[in-house]
Amino acid sequence: MVETSDIRVVRCGGSKVNLTPPIISSDSRFVLCTSGDLVKVYSTRTEEWLHSLQGHTNQVTGITLNPANHLQVYSCSVDGTVKLWDFIDGILIKVQLVSGLCVSACPECFQLVSVHLPKSAEQEVEAKEMSAVSSHISKNPSCTAFGRGVRSVKHIFISFFSLCSFSLKATDKKGAKNAFTCIACHPTDDCIATGHEDGKIRLWRNFIHKKEYTYSTQHWHHNAVNTLCFTPEGTHLLSGGIESVLVQWQYGAGNRKEFLPRLGGSILHISASSDGQLFCTSHSDNKITVIESSFKVCGVIQGLVKGDAVLTDLMIDPRSKALVLNGKPGHLQFYSLLRDKHLYNLDIVQQEYIYEAGLDQFEVVKAAFDIKGSWLATVEERGKKSSDLEFFLKLWAFDERTQSFVLNTTITAAHTDRIISMCFSSSEETTMLVTAAEDSQFKAWCQGADDQNFWSCDFVGSYHKLNPTNCSFSADSSLLAVSFQEVITIWSPDTWEMLTTLCQPPGVIRDLCFGRLSCSKYLLGTTTKNLLCCWNLLTCELEWSTSVDVSKLQPDPFSENVAAFSYQSKHTDLFVFKPSEPRPLFTNKNVCSEKVHRAVFVPREEPLNSCDESTQWLNRSQLYFLTQNMDLLTFSTATEEDRMLSSSKQLVIDDSVAVTPFYLLLGKHRQQQQKLNTQSHPVSDKPQQTQGSLLHTPAHVLPAASVLCSMFVNSFLISNTGVHPLRVKTLVNFPKLMKYELLYL
């Protein structure tokens, strides 16, 4: 019996750390940020991930320090709870079953509500008193701010909103883009700073008067101001936008300002520590930068870089077992899933990226590793929208000495049209690259003779002038399958002879893959007309086919299993099956609500030894997938989670909590809870994991080891791309007017 409850979809590492502004603890030692359903705690000095506050079951939407106790933090989540944590030790103190404490906007209707938190000693309470302060506010946390004194909060908001609508109306006529983008309140004065779409910052005063309000305008940003923040003393105002320059304005001194440029992605949020010593900026490339008040960067916390879109497949670097995908614009990023840490960026395009909207710039669209990880092939292109497409095929060799990829060959006109698919042969002896392009050809590329190790074209194949859609090598590289629209052609890479053609109309072939291990005689294909077909290559006959709309077909390289994501009526289902067996091993309905286009099997460092039929497929490798919302999700089994949970508890109780009466009380409670847990999950009856085995558990609980230190430092060295505004020379040229002319009117 398939038990789906055993396997849970979790937001794994690589969630957005830039969703909400990070907060800095009052002693400036920790940075807290939301990351999926966790709150992560980092050290400001070492940038190391210390631990995370785990307990929410859905996206955490806001965090704030407890004003009464600076060692505690409130967090709220889409799951409808507000939780109070001791963030130093990672202990959950209190749960409130409501939605929001002046922290969050409830995501469905974006209302701002104020919640009265009842005082009680119990751990779980339900807060009932709740009053909506204002509705129709933006989801973006930069669009809400609180002024001096709780009493006047309501006042400020109402007046601000009336003012907001007034000013928008007054200026729309001129076509000026001054829609509000963000807001900040001065900590002591009654002054509101607003950022605007055209890059202006306005400081409003006297705003309770209907007409006599006044404002001053400051303009430096050339694009929309994303965020504003006053320093706690109120002497400075910080602003940031797409230019990725942090600007510090002196409050009350007009246009005196300081800059901190080249911070990476565009700045989304800024927060300041309560003593004003540290600032934190979170960036669109999923990064948090810690900045000293002297305007020096002192730390970078990098999450999984998420650009606008992941164009490449999800790949696993065979050497470092790191996840590889698009990172910074024009780069490939290497990300350790195990440690949930960004390793480094590989600059593929090697051109300056200009941070400005609407520019057509080179982007990595395809990438592939060979089986040993010694070669990397990339395709970059630009001009998707315009007709003049430009693209390069690049081949990168792994340099053992520098432990990084070095550019070996650049092929400027590999094809006459866009490359659709690309794969390396999977044999160990010879490496061969096959590219299929829209010019109805596929080409095989080989490395030249010994004296010149550059790559050159070996064979050009085509089939009836049809456009190829996909190509794939079999597991032993003895066969190459290239699909041309509805036809699959099988080639022998040794002789470049077409062996056979397979066809199963209707529908164009979308995905193509060979079975592995014992199922290597099977070839799987999906079509655009909702068909999943399986051919037996020995008989050249269709073994079976089924009608299912598969958006992504992903074979597991370490087992016979194939995962298929199918998108139907607004949710995605997952099927895991063996090509040889008619019955799926595992099905999971409603994995997520978006379409899944990218997935990868990641080998486990230490195989699980689950014998449960439904979880067996996860023993040797783990399936990660990326949704359209750019969330990286994975499947975790109950066994795994228990192991993790227990170890985290042990860690917390062993090291951090001093033996106080409070601890005794809490400890008792914990033990009870532990018992409850063990009762509900009989699987975890195994002996408790010791601390030593912590090293093998996923990184969600672990402080990262310093193994990757040098790589991490390297990534800093690369990330040194600045922004230069386009220099356009404009000459004011008055039209030469005639001194005298006679007209006929």
Place this chain on the structure above:
Amino acid sequence: MGEFKVHRVRFFDYMPSGIRALAFNQDTERMAVARMDGSVEVFHCSDRFFQEKIIPGREQCGIEGLSWVGERLFSAGLNGGITEYDLTNQKVKYTIDAYGGPIWTITGNQQGTHLAVGCEDGTVKLFEVNEDQIQFERNLDRQKSRIISLSWHPSGSKIAAGMMDMIQVFNVETGHSIHRMLADRGAGTSRSKECVVWSVVYLSDGTIITGDSVGMVKLWDDQTGTLIKSHNVTKCDVLALSVSQNEDSLVAGTSEGIVVQFQFVSMVLEKDDKEWVRTRTFRNHTHDIRAVAEITTAVVSGGMDAQLVVRPLLDKIEVRSAASALRKIHFPHRRLVSCARKSGLMLFQYPGHLELWRLGESEGKGTPGSSLFVKRNPEKLLQLKVKGEDHIRCSAVSPCGGWIVYSTASTLRLYRLHCDNNNISITKISKLPKVLSSANQLCFSSDSSHLFSASAQSSVHIASLSQSGCKFVGTLKPKSGSHQAIHLLAASEDGKWLASANSDHEVHIYNLQTQKAHCTVPVYSSAVTAMGIHPATNCLFMMHADQQMFEYSIEQKQYTDWSRTVQRKGLHRFWVERDTPCLNVMFNPQNPSHVILHDMYMLCIIDQSLPLPDDKTQFYNQLTLKSLTEEQRKSQSHAFKVCKTFKDILCVELMPDQSLVVVERPLEDIATQLPAPIKQKKFAT
């Protein structure tokens, strides 16, 4: 619209002069403007900023400061003299020397008893304002460096003076200095340059605000003589400061051409501790702003780019209307061009000379909108330089083209023009009647036989012109009313009537045959900007500064029916909201129902036979009408036909051969002839 041949004239190189000083009179709502060429103009702030009075300047007369004392206007300049103006007759009343070298600033106290001037020799001189003159009273303690700026404390007991590198506060009673405050020089290389305190403002709470050449606006406390706060406004100079009447707002003009507003607001709402904070920035100028003034509902600024900008403060305005729109005044509200209609000559009036041009000629007819072949180019016939230092006040060429007349503040000169083929010669008429010594406005009769000269006391002198010379005929005097100077004259085509308009909005009509006053048009609240007498009906058509129009039948001594209809139905919103006054009224002899008007931006033909538009009809309907059929057009068309083909119009005149002369002075041309502004870094260049 009718079809016209248009002489588009762009060779009148008129250059407006830069604005040097502004002075606002709260009680009369008049703004006095001093220009670089020494002319002084008075604008009426509540009458749509109509330029009521112009007192022409003279060579070598650099005005540095203007000040109202009650309703009297004083100026002082680098020639070392203090001048009082006779605003009724629009001329200089007297000038007395202050004996302190060039004067940099002049300011009167709020009590209206004293004037203080700051001189090059470092003295602040106090003058007592008497009934008919001013009299030197005494010097305050003499300083080493020149006095650049002065400001009285509203109580009149203290004066703050801005100098080189410092600010001094004087006690007026004792004449001694109370405080000496040092202004910081700029950093770096500008360290060696002196810091010039260009402007100073003394508030009633004892705060002294200064604007200096380092680009700072500084606030000082006069009790302790210490700096309270400083705002860095610009990298260049802060040249002018002005505070509002209730001292809650301050504007500063800089040499970058921006006006910065500061407001006195409470930092914490509902509490009383107020601070001066920088708020808005107005960018309406391209060059140095030499003078700013904050009036009740607007900020007025003027500078080297010669335009007067009125920027309304929307928070002070109760009802938004055309009167509260941003206004830029480029050209004088007077005509600088006169045309000899019958001979195709044009007379251009420059401050120091006159130019006479003959219009070009063309062949054939064209299609509407097309250019015609120029058969003969226009040519400059004559350039007439003014004798003496005074600038020209008014000039005229007779319709026949045989006479040229101009007047300065001191003299009137009449020339006889002989023009046979290509030989041009002029002879000065030497023996002019004594009464024709100076004129406020000049006009010829339509048959060129008489010259009308408006002079003092609102009177008009008539002189008959003949080959032998000029003979005084008589003087027309209004029966009653004010003695303000006449700024408009209009003679009827048949030589029977003459209308005069003065700056008290009075319009008098005289019968030229009896040389008696005929009647007076009922006085309207707004100034007359243009008028003309219809050649067929002898109706006087008047345009006012608030864009209202009246037609007055001279023979019946009452408004015509059409005029009453206009007043009853009201004018279209778009017409009333235009911000420049109409400067000429013309009549088309071929179509008696047509009245042609123009302002700076458009040319308009009013067809009195068509229905008037109401607020719902499309006002600018020329394009729509073109697309309609003949019948639909009839139902759609209304009386106002507006042509916006031309812009920056100085003058439009209708010639007898159905051709229009349109004199344009493109603002771009003016901009290219201005001195280079301060170089500023502009983003993305």
